Amino acid sequence: MIGHFLPGAQGWLVSSAEAIATVVIVTGLLQTGFYLVQLAYAGVALASRPPVSRSATLWRRYSEQAPAISVLAPAFNEEMTIVESVRSLLALQYPDFEVVVVNDGSSDATLERLIAHFGLRPVERYVDDSVKHAPIRGFYASRDVPRLVVVDKVNGGGKADALNAAINCSRSELVCAIDADSILEDDALLRVVRPFIDEPQLTVAAGGSIRIVNGCRVDAGRVVEVRLPRSYLALVQIMEYLRAFLMARLALGRMQVLTVISGAFGLFRRDVMVEIGGYDDTTVGEDMELVVRLHRHMRDRKRDYRIEFIAEPVCWTECPETLADLGRQRARWQRGALETFVRYRDMTFNPKYGRVGFIGFGQILLVDVLGPLIEVIGYILLPLLWALGLLALPWVLGFLAVTFTFGIFISMATLVLEELQLRRFTKVRELVILALIAVIENLGYRQLSNIWRLQGWWHFLRKKQGWGAMTRKGFATS
Amino acid sequence: MDALVALWNVSLILCSLGALALVSLIMARWLSARAEQRRLAARRAVLPVLLGNDERLVQGPTTGAAADVAMDLTIELAELMRGSDGDAMLRAAKALDVPRHLERRLRSLAAQERLNAAETLALFDDHAHAAEQALDDRDPAVRLGAALALAHREEGPEPGDILRKLRAGVEEHSLMLVPLMRDFAARDPAVVAGIVHNESLTDEARLSAIEALADHGHAHVTRIVAVAAQHSFPPHLEQRLIVALGRTRHPAARGPIAAAMKSATPLVRAAAAEAAGRAGLIDMAPELRAMLSDNEWIVRFRSAEALFALGAAGMQQLRAAAGHDGPVARHAARTMLAERAAG
Numbered sequence: 047m048i049g050h051f052l053p054g055a056q057g058w059l060v061s062s063a064e065a066i067a068t069v070v071i072v073t074g075l076l077q078t079g080f081y082l083v084q085l086a087y088a089g090v091a092l093a094s095r096p097p098v099s100r101s102a103t104l105w106r107r108y109s110e111q112a113p114a115i116s117v118l119a120p121a122f123n124e125e126m127t128i129v130e131s132v133r134s135l136l137a138l139q140y141p142d143f144e145v146v147v148v149n150d151g152s153s154d155a156t157l158e159r160l161i162a163h164f165g166l167r168p169v170e171r172y173v174d175d176s177v178k179h180a181p182i183r184g185f186y187a188s189r190d191v192p193r194l195v196v197v198d199k200v201n202g203g204g205k206a207d208a209l210n211a212a213i214n215c216s217r218s219e220l221v222c223a224i225d226a227d228s229i230l231e232d233d234a235l236l237r238v239v240r241p242f243i244d245e246p247q248l249t250v251a252a253g254g255s256i257r258i259v260n261g262c263r264v265d266a267g268r269v270v271e272v273r274l275p276r277s278y279l280a281l282v283q284i285m286e287y288l289r290a291f292l293m294a295r296l297a298l299g300r301m302q303v304l305t306v307i308s309g310a311f312g313l314f315r316r317d318v319m320v321e322i323g324g325y326d327d328t329t330v331g332e333d334m335e336l337v338v339r340l341h342r343h344m345r346d347r348k349r350d351y352r353i354e355f356i357a358e359p360v361c362w363t364e365c366p367e368t369l370a371d372l373g374r375q376r377a378r379w380q381r382g383a384l385e386t387f388v389r390y391r392d393m394t395f396n397p398k399y400g401r402v403g404f405i406g407f408g409q410i411l412l413v414d415v416l417g418p419l420i421e422v423i424g425y426i427l428l429p430l431l432w433a434l435g436l437l438a439l440p441w442v443l444g445f446l447a448v449t450f451t452f453g454i455f456i457s458m459a460t461l462v463l464e465e466l467q468l469r470r471f472t473k474v475r476e477l478v479i480l481a482l483i484a485v486i487e488n489l490g491y492r493q494l495s496n497i498w499r500l501q502g503w504w505h506f507l508r509k510k511q512g513w514g515a516m517t518r519k520g521f522a523t524s
Numbered sequence: 525m526d527a528l529v530a531l532w533n534v535s536l537i538l539c540s541l542g543a544l545a546l547v548s549l550i551m552a553r554w555l556s557a558r559a560e561q562r563r564l565a566a567r568r569a570v571l572p573v574l575l576g577n578d579e580r581l582v583q584g585p586t587t588g589a590a591a592d593v594a595m596d597l598t599i600e601l602a603e604l605m606r607g608s609d610g611d612a613m614l615r616a617a618k619a620l621d622v623p624r625h626l627e628r629r630l631r632s633l634a635a636q637e638r639l640n641a642a643e644t645l646a647l648f649d650d651h652a653h654a655a656e657q658a659l660d661d662r663d664p665a666v667r668l669g670a671a672l673a674l675a676h677r678e679e680g681p682e683p684g685d686i687l688r689k690l691r692a693g694v695e696e697h698s699l700m701l702v703p704l705m706r707d708f709a710a711r712d713p714a715v716v717a718g719i720v721h722n723e724s725l726t727d728e729a730r731l732s733a734i735e736a737l738a739d740h741g742h743a744h745v746t747r748i749v750a751v752a753a754q755h756s757f758p759p760h761l762e763q764r765l766i767v768a769l770g771r772t773r774h775p776a777a778r779g780p781i782a783a784a785m786k787s788a789t790p791l792v793r794a795a796a797a798e799a800a801g802r803a804g805l806i807d808m809a810p811e812l813r814a815m816l817s818d819n820e821w822i823v824r825f826r827s828a829e830a831l832f833a834l835g836a837a838g839m840q841q842l843r844a845a846a847g848h849d850g851p852v853a854r855h856a857a858r859t860m861l862a863e864r865a866a867g
Binding site: 071075096097098099100102103106107110111169170171172173174175176217243244245246247248317438440441443444446447448451452454455458459461462465466474477478481484 | 525527528529531532535539541543545546549553554603604634635643663664669672698699700703760761790791821828859860862
């Protein structure tokens with residue numbers, strides 16, 4: 047069409063349009079190729095994973111050998127869910143553990159509810175000061191609940207600061223960082239500790255699966271019935287979490303290039319956490335930054351180590367159900383990934399960092415840094431260039447392949463993997479709904495998600511700070 | 525252009541294959557949901573037989589789906605039932621021919637099933653030998669599970685053979701080697717003492733034997749201490765060694781514990797403090813007091829805990845440190861005293 051008006055410029059314009067389309071399609075193809083490799087690795091990892099013992103067997107076996115764990119639960123304005131969350135933490139099945147709840151300067155009644163419900167009173171506690179954090183105002187405990195200690199501190203501006211205080215206050219060989227508003231399954235600690243028992247001298251960190259609690263029936267801080275949510279946004283996120291945990295993290299863990307362990311559920315060796323100075327409170331992606339720094343620390347010192355992902359232990363978390371909340375969360379995740387990538391950019395393709403530099407950072411570059419930018423450019427330009435007659439139909443088909451159909455295939459394949467290996471969805475109806483979501487999410491939601499990620503890019507460039515709030519319904523009403 | 529069209533076609537083919545696989549799985553799930561009803565009915569029929577404590581209920585060996593149900597139930601119940609009830613359940617399972625089915629399951633493709641079968645077979649006196657096959661399993665977790673299940677049996681395989689098959693310390697680094705050694709020690713402590721001295725074995729295997737013997741009376745303490753004094757373990761194993769020496773509660777452990785207190789590795793010093801407390805080495809209270817000034821919090825904390833464990837002598841040192849020592853030790857002692865007084 048344009049060539050009709052500018053006949054001399056047509057060749058140049060077509061070449062430019064094809065160059066743009068090539069960049070967009072090749073980037074998409076590289077991403078798809080990486081996902082396919084991840085799928086293959088995840089399949090192998092699931093098929094060859096060690097046999098999963100029942101909780102009772104694990105308890106019997108680990109009762110004398112399992113290392114002590116401090117469960118670190120930072121809480122900021124969690125008055126709606128804190129009591130239920132702490133009750134569920136105290137009911138965990140594990141031979142030797144303590145729960146360290148950090149009230150991070152909440153402005154609501156989080157601390158008061160804890161004090162009233164558990165009969166806490168002010169106590170003294172001898173704590174470490176190796177890791178930096180905002181000042182602690184006091185400690186609370188009760189003889190009736192000896193596993194629980196509540197730390198009341200000045201708000202330090204983020205979860206990282208609260209976790210650092212919790213690390214200093216913990217006294218166990220291992221520390222398990224969780225979100226206070228999440229629910230760990232009863233046997234989650236027994237299962238996530240496995241790499242620390244199997245390879246005690248090598249394992250420095252391990253992460254478990256995160257599942258979405260929206261729609262499930264929760265009673266006394268436990269998920270008693272797994273159900274799918276009614277909200278479309280929550281359903282789509284179930285599919286996303288399946289891809290993130292069952293495919294990506296399992297595969298990256300198998301390759302030993304895991305660059306993130308979710309802040310909602312990760313187990314770490316305390317001495318190594320202290321060695322690296324705990325969490326960094328200057329980034330919103332503190333969970334990713336921590337794992338990347340762990341890799342760097344261990345590799346700089348040429349120490350053998352392993353960072354594992356275990357699919358079986360589950361932490362249930364509430365996901366956002368409004369576009370505003372979800373958009374803020376995704377923009378924050380994007381900003382966190384960019385902050386970590388830029389801070390440690392010298393690790394990218396650096397032979398000193400081995401497969402972490404090549405595969406781990408290659409993935410961040412492709413999927414988190416360039417992916418959203420190029421995909422959004424593709425959504426805007428390719429249909430336009432085609433409509434202007436500068437691109438032939440096959441270019442559009444190629445673009446559709448890398449953005450829609452391959453995406454649908456990856457989601458469906460992840461669901462197949464889930465069904466073959468884990469079977470966490472108990473009803474046929476649930477499987478059918480998720481199969482439909484695997485298709486539908488690529489039409490509309492995927493594009494929206496990329497726009498939120500661009501917002502994250504923008505926030506990163508503007509060095510915007512802060513987490514943003516999320517409206518929570520609380521488990522009782524989930 | 526052809527490549528782009530091919531890309532589109534490949535993506536469509538993959539999508540179709542994915543959809544086909546999903547539809548097949550959904551159909552399979554639907555069918556298995558119907559089969560599940562039959563399985564539940566079979567469970568309801570078999571459960572009273574296994575729990576009934578009444579062999580008259582047993583109608584004879586099971587076959588087909590009922591055999592699978594009987595096997596699964598036996599595996600589940602074996603974990604939950606002990607003593608006379610457990611024995612009665614195993615007798616009923618034997619009458620249902622469960623051990624023979626379990627032996628077949630040892631050849632399953634799924635490691636999970638082989639492990640369950642080996643663990644349960646080890647409970648049947650007449651069929652435990654079949655579980656020994658699992659010691660040669662291709663999956664290390666199955667081998668270790670079978671070893672743990674067989675270790676306590678008097679007529680079980682020789683500990684040396686089991687360790688060799690597990691490739692302890694070479695391929696198998698699990699902390700579960702310690703309970704394995706404990707079961708060996710319960711059978712014959714002398715064999716485990718032999719493992720401690722066997723220099724052809726790895727450090728990890730020997731250390732696991734030391735940890736097991738540490739809980740097994742005083743008969744072998746001097747041997748353990750001799751190995752601890754002569755052999756140099758890497759720091760991550762030395763920690764475990766020192767804590768094990770503390771568990772012996774024997775004065776002979778004093779030398780290695782005192783040496784570990786001067787280690788360059790903080791976690792070894794912390795382990796030494798813990799061991800001194802556990803062993804009740806009252807004469808080491810002054811050294812523990814000095815460790816309240818250590819640069820590392822974990823060492824100071826373990827030292828204070830050890831002083832509490834030493835009773836009056838330790839408390840005396842803590843109070844003295846709270847009043848007279850340098851600021852670091854004073855803070856540690858004062859805070860720990862206040863914490864314990866409140867707790």
